[in-house]
Amino acid sequence: MEPIEQEAAVRYTDADGLADALRDADALFVYDFLSTAVPGAWHAANRLRWLHIASAGVDPVMFPAMRESDVVLTNSRGVFDNSIAEYVLGQVLAFAKDFARSIKLQRERTWLHRESERIEGRSVLVVGTGPIGRSIARLLRAVGMRVAGAGRTAREGDPDFGTVHASARLNEHLPEFDYVVAVAPLTEQTKGMFDASAFAAMKPGARFVNVGRGELVVTGDLVEALRAERIAGAALDVFDTEPLPAESPLWTMENVHISPHMSGDFVGWRNALVEVFADNFRRWRAGQPLVNVVDKGLGYVPSGG
Structure with a gap:
């Protein structure tokens, strides 16, 4: 300064x-x-x-x-595009390679051979097609994952996502994906977009990663979906209440990875x-145009803004 x-x-x-x-x-x-x-x-x-x-x-x-x-x-x-993309890749690998259980077994001095999943060829839907979403898409595509996006406007031939689905029709496309990454900006349209109906639409083996805003998710619906094994796991870096209250059931769920709003830091x-x-x-x-000017009607910087 x-x-x-x-x-x-x-x-x-x-x-x-x-x-x-x-x-x-x-x-x-x-x-x-x-x-x-x-x-x-x-x-x-x-x-x-x-x-x-x-x-x-x-x-x-x-x-x-x-x-x-x-x-x-x-x-x-x-500022945070690439570091958040690295965090998302890390969480995908953590689920696929069962790192959390390996650490738990190590502490217990237990030798238990298991098989792990491949991430190559697995499908990912990145909900939010701004710069952070694009960095996530490029990195996951680089390790062999099949990536699509969800944004305001459906389109084909996107350089990073290939196909972009309309967020308004999100639940129609959720069943197609092994991983769903939330990175959308918080607006009136996106608040609570991941609710009971969204989690019910996902594959039973799907993992959900939220690096956007906690309010994108109806937390109670996520907890219920995890308990009922309607989805296989969640990696959560943001929450509707921060710090996450000590009494939250998310803390003790074995299929949940929690970090304290630090994915980009x-x-x-x-x-x-x-x-x-x-x-x-x-x-x-100097009277020059500012960069990163937010469209206050949209709630984010438009592409090229």
Whole structure:
């Protein structure tokens, strides 16, 4: 932030001081991308022109007053694409090679020979066709998996997904896939899209991976699907309540892999987020077009945005 401090008056604040810091501010950098403080302080944004959030998802700042304002919204698209793709590949391998059970047996000093699954030739549906979804598709395709996408518009011949199915018809296509990866942005259309009907439509042996938003999933329906073995397992990095409550049954399910919202967090990610903001700040000061401008009607950066 030092170069920015030489060109602008920078105020650092926590949630409690946000309203005071917002008064007469031209730009707001929401570095704590999980913070819910912005709506409550919005009344003080008397001259704000630009808001940047340190994440790809923008749902924490997509409240009605922000949507209706003239404030330009940008995000940090691109920082986490490859690291999240690596996480997804790791979870696919963990399921196929039964790593969790191997670790458990090692701790018990038990020698138990088993056979594992191949991932080559297995089918994957990536729900969300933005940059993170594309990175996931490319990496899984590189190890021999058959990949398709699900997005707003159905199409053929996509360079990364091949076939893209319409998300509105998701349940019709879920039975075709061995793995389903959720990475869609959280919008009114995607909230709760993975519910009882979606899990019932999946293959009994399918695995579900969520690296998008916890609210994409109806958690109670997922728990019931896992208990009833309607799906074979789930790898969850995001939850509708974070931290995941200690009483959640997900903690103790043997067919569930849990991580604390860290799928994209590689060594150096914090600095990388500031660098994205700093680059856009330089553009803003020079009167150049900003990158990663969010369409506030859609809730994400359109392709090429």
